[in-house]
Amino acid sequence: MFVGMDFGTTNSAVALAGADRNVEVLNFATSAGPASTLRSVLAFENARRDAQRRILPLVGHDAIDAYLHGDGDCRFLQSFKSYLTSRSFTSTAIHGAPYSLEDLVALIVVRLRQTAEAAGARVERVVAGRPVRFVAEGGEEEDGYATGRLVEAFAKAGIHEVVFEYEPIAAAYYYESTLRQDQTVLVADFGGGTSDFCLIRLGPGRAGLARPEDAIIGTAGVGVAGDAFDRRMVEHGLSDHFGKRTTYVSDGKVLPMPAWVYAKLERWHHVAFLNTPSTLRLLRDLRRHVEHPDRIEQLLALIEHNLGYHLYRAVEQAKRDLSQADETVLRFDHDPVVVERRITRAEFEGWIGKELAAIETCVDGLLEATGTGLAQVDRVFLTGGSSLVPAVRAIFASRFGEGRLSAGGEFISVATGLAQRAREVFA
Numbered sequence: 364m365f366v367g368m369d370f371g372t373t374n375s376a377v378a379l380a381g382a383d384r385n386v387e388v389l390n391f392a393t394s395a396g397p398a399s400t401l402r403s404v405l406a407f408e409n410a411r412r413d414a415q416r417r418i419l420p421l422v423g424h425d426a427i428d429a430y431l432h433g434d435g436d437c438r439f440l441q442s443f444k445s446y447l448t449s450r451s452f453t454s455t456a457i458h459g460a461p462y463s464l465e466d467l468v469a470l471i472v473v474r475l476r477q478t479a480e481a482a483g484a485r486v487e488r489v490v491a492g493r494p495v496r497f498v499a500e501g502g503e504e505e506d507g508y509a510t511g512r513l514v515e516a517f518a519k520a521g522i523h524e525v526v527f528e529y530e531p532i533a534a535a536y537y538y539e540s541t542l543r544q545d546q547t548v549l550v551a552d553f554g555g556g557t558s559d560f561c562l563i564r565l566g567p568g569r570a571g572l573a574r575p576e577d578a579i580i581g582t583a584g585v586g587v588a589g590d591a592f593d594r595r596m597v598e599h600g601l602s603d604h605f606g607k608r609t610t611y612v613s614d615g616k617v618l619p620m621p622a623w624v625y626a627k628l629e630r631w632h633h634v635a636f637l638n639t640p641s642t643l644r645l646l647r648d649l650r651r652h653v654e655h656p657d658r659i660e661q662l663l664a665l666i667e668h669n670l671g672y673h674l675y676r677a678v679e680q681a682k683r684d685l686s687q688a689d690e691t692v693l694r695f696d697h698d699p700v701v702v703e704r705r706i707t708r709a710e711f712e713g714w715i716g717k718e719l720a721a722i723e724t725c726v727d728g729l730l731e732a733t734g735t736g737l738a739q740v741d742r743v744f745l746t747g748g749s750s751l752v753p754a755v756r757a758i759f760a761s762r763f764g765e766g767r768l769s770a771g772g773e774f775i776s777v778a779t780g781l782a783q784r785a786r787e788v789f790a
Contacts, residue, residue, distance in 0.1 A: 364379045364380065364381055364479075364482075364483065364484040364485075365379065365380040365381075365490075365782055365785035365786040365789055365790070366378075366379060366479050366484055366486055366488075366489040366490070366782065366785055367379075367380070367489065367490050367491075367492075367533070367778050367779070367780070367781025367782030367783070367784065367785050368472065368475050368476075368489050368490070368491045368492070368778070368781065369491070369492045369530070369533070369777045369778040369781055370403065370444065370468065370471055370472060370475070370491065370492065370513075371403055371444065371492075371554055371555060371777075372403060372442055372444040372445060372554055372555030372556035372557075372588075372589075372590060373402070373403060373441075373442070373554070373555035373589065373590070373748070374400035374401065374402060374403060374555070374774055375400065375401045375402075375403050375423075375471055375475060376388060376389075376399060376400050376401065376475075376774065376775055376777070376778035377389050377475040377476075377478055377479050377778060378775070378778040378779050378781065378782035379479060379482060379484050379782055380782035380783055380785060380786040382786075382790070384540070386540075386779050386782050386783060387482070388775045388778055388779055389478050389479065389482055391423060391424065391474075391478060392424075393423075393424035394424065394428055395424075398424065399774065399775050400774050400775070401422070401423040401424070401471070401474060401475065401478075402423045402424060402426070402427060402441075403423075403441065403442075403443075403444065403471055404422075404423060404426045404427060404439065404440065404441040405420055405421065405422060405426050405439070405440045405441075405443075405467060405470055405471070406420070406421040406425070406426035406427070406429040406430050406433070406437050406438065406439050406440075407420055407421070407437065407438040407440075407457045407458055408421070408429055408433050408436065408437045409436040409437075409458045410436065411429075417460070418457070418458055418460060420470050422470055422471060422473075422474045423471075423474060426439065427672070430669070430672055431672070431673075437669070438457050438458065438635070439635065439669070439671075439672060440467065440635070441672070441675075442555065442556070442590060442630075443464065443467050443468070444468070444555075444556060445556050445590070446464050447464070447468075447497060447505075447508075447509040447512050447513065448497050448498065448499035448505035448508065448509050449464075449499065450505075450508070452464055454466075464512065464516075465512055465515045465516040465519055466516075466519060468512075468513065468516035469516045469517070469519035469520040470520075472516060472517055472519075472520035472522065473520045473521070476520055476521060476522060486521075486522060487522070487523075487524060488522070488523075488524035488525070488526075488785075488789060489517070489522055489524075489525050489526075489781075489785065490525075490526045490527075490528050490533075490781045490782070490784045490785040490788055490789075491513070491517065491525050491526070491527055491528070491781065492527070492528060492529075492530040492533055492777050492778075492781055493509075493510060493513065493527045493528070493529065493530065494529070494530055494554070494556070494557040494559050494584050495529050495530075495531065495557070495559040495560070495561070495582045495583060495584030496557070496559075496583075496584040496585070496586070497509035497510070498557075498584075498585075498586040510527060513525075513527070526784075526785075526788050528780075528781060528784050529559065529561060529582055530552050530554065530557075530559050530777045531550045531551065531552040531559040531560055531561040531582065531584075532550070532561050532563065532579065532582070532780070532784075533776070533777045533778075533779075533780030533781045533783075533784060534550050534552045534744065534746045534747075534772070534776040534777050534780055535548060535550045535561060535563045535565055535744070535780065536779075536780035536783040536784055537746075537772050537775075537776040537777070537779040537780040537783070538550065538565065538744040538746075538769070538771075538772075538776070539565040539566065539569070540783075542565055542566045542567070543566075543567070544566055544567070545564060545565070545566030545567065545568040545569075546564070546565055546566055546741040546742050547562065547563075547564050547565075547580070547735075547739055547740055547741050547742075548562070548563055548564075548565050548740070548741065548742045548743070548744055549561075549562055549726075549729075549740050549742070549743045549744070549759075549763075550562075550563065550743075550744045550746070551726070551743065551744070551745050551746070551747075551750065551759065552746050552747045552776070552777065553588050553589065553745075553746070553747035553748060553749035553750045553755065554588050554589065554747050554748075554749075555588055555589045555590050555748070556586065556588055556589075556590055557584055557585065557586055557587070557588050558584065558585050558587055558588045558722050558725065558747075558749070559582070559583075559584040560582065560583045560584065560725065560726060560729050561579060561580075561581065561582045561583075562579075562580035562581045562582075562729060562730075562733055562735055562740070563578050563579050563580060564578040564580065565578065580733050580735065581729055581732055581733035581735075582729070583725050583726075583728060583729035583732070584725065585721050585722060585724075585725040587718045587721045587722060588747070588749055589682075589747075589748050589749045590630075591715070591718050592682060592715050592718065592749060592752065593675070593678050593679065593682065594629040594630060595711075595714040595715050595718070596678050596681065596682065596693075596706070596711065596714065597628060597629045597674075597678060598625070598629050598714070599710075599714045600681075600693060600704050600706055600710075600714070601674075601678070601693070601702060601704065602625050602628060602629065603658075604658060604661060604702050604704070605625070605628065605658055605659075605661055605662040605665065606620055606653065606655060606658035606659045606661070606662055607620060607625045608620075609653050609654045609655040609658055609659070610653065610654050611649050611652040611653040611654070612652055613652065620649065620653070620659075621645075624637065624642070624646070624662075628662075634666070634671035635671065637666045638666050638667070638669070642666075643663065643666070643667070646659055646662060646663050646666075647663065650663070661699075661700055661702075664699045664700050665700050668697070668699070668700070670697050670700055673695065673697050674695055677693055677694065677695040677702075678693065680693075681693040681706060682711075682752070683751075685706065685708045685711050685752075685753075686751045686752055686753060688708070689707060689708050689709075690705065690706065690707040690708060691705075691706055692704070692705050692706070693705075693706055708753070711754075712754045715754065719754055719755070719758065722755065722758060723758050726758065726759075726762075737762055737763060740763060740767070741767070742767055742768075742769055743759045743763050743767055743768050743769065744769050744770070744771075745759065745768060745769070745770040746770065746771065746772050746773055746776040746777075747773055747774075747776075747777075748773055748774065750770055750773060751770075751773065756768065756770075
């Protein structure tokens with residue numbers, strides 16, 4: 364069997380391809396039943412140690428259960444794929460033990476490997492997904508650095524032969540399985556951290572090429588996707604509740620709250636970094652001088668009660684609701700933090716306007732760079748969680764028309780295509 368692994372910012376998946384055209388996306392056991400994806404999260408409970416007193420990390424749904432129902436002394440990590448481009452993040456200490464970023468990624472890959480092995484696969488070599496562009500927060504490209512870290516992480520997980528494939532190309536192979544005739548297809552894959560695109564010729568004719576990859580017309584990507592949409596909802600919809608626009612008086616001057624605190628609040632994988640003695644002391648001191656101390660009290664409670672993931676789930680639910688309705692109420696009620704905020708779809712689309720423009724620019728740039736006119740694209744295939752956001756779909760509908768849009772496999776298309784690609788590479 365041939366193995367495809369999709370290590371994602373939010374979700375990961377693994378699929379197996381046989382010698383025929385069949386592909387199986389493997390399930391993961393959860394407390395709610397089987398799931399086709401593994402949440403890309405880790406938890407480290409201080410009390411959960413082996414005979415040598417080493418912490419036993421929890422992965423995916425087990426990590427979430429520990430975070431939600433454990434004894435409270437739990438370090439919860441998510442979205443760490445976003446750090447692959449960060450040269451400043453080399454390691455972190457968790458309950459006194461050092462972990463490199465590659466160690467953390469390897470823990471997710473090990474679970475994917477074990478799941479494939481339990482299904483009967485020998486996992487010695489894999490095709491794994493990667494975004495078209497690894498872009499650092501400063502805007503510079505870090506492709507070589509980030510892929511090097513992934514190679515090391517897979518090696519730590521016991522996989523020493525890994526071939527990387529662009530995620531939208533993997534999604535293209537998933538879509539191709541439905542075709543009976545050749546098409547020129549624009550594939551748009553919206554993940555948690557990046558939006559990636561490829562123009563490719565798909566269908567029965569691709570198999571006749573000397574090299575199947577010669578069907579690729581062009582690729583492009585931008586570091587904007589679901590996580591960025593969530594950040595905007597927190598920034599514009601929730602941060603006022605936690606005191607962002609309140610002021611305090613110091614030496615007779617009226618000053619705003621420190622912007623860096625709310626920058627971390629808006630990034631889920633940074634919220635845990637606020638729970639430090641120095642930051643908590645700062646916020647408690649500011650609480651005595653601010654215009655609205657109750658709002659800082661809510662921020663302190665959010666941090667000290669480790670409610671970041673709960674808030675994330677509420678934001679994610681509101682985003683899903685707005686994909687189906689013109690408005691929703693974001694409700695977050697975890698004593699002592701209570702938030703209720705009505706949000707309209709129009710508001711949300713205004714908040715993510717900059718991100719939508721970046722996606723539009725990337726798509727238009729790909730078409731221009733490849734000399735592809737709108738009429739030359741037979742089909743547009745949308746996949747990934749954020750493809751369900753109406754404003755995202757509208758970008759493509761306005762250019763190509765609703766009749767040329769297809770969608771599906773939002774959370775499994777990449778893993779499925781990676782397994783198909785593994786069969787091509789290793790057969």
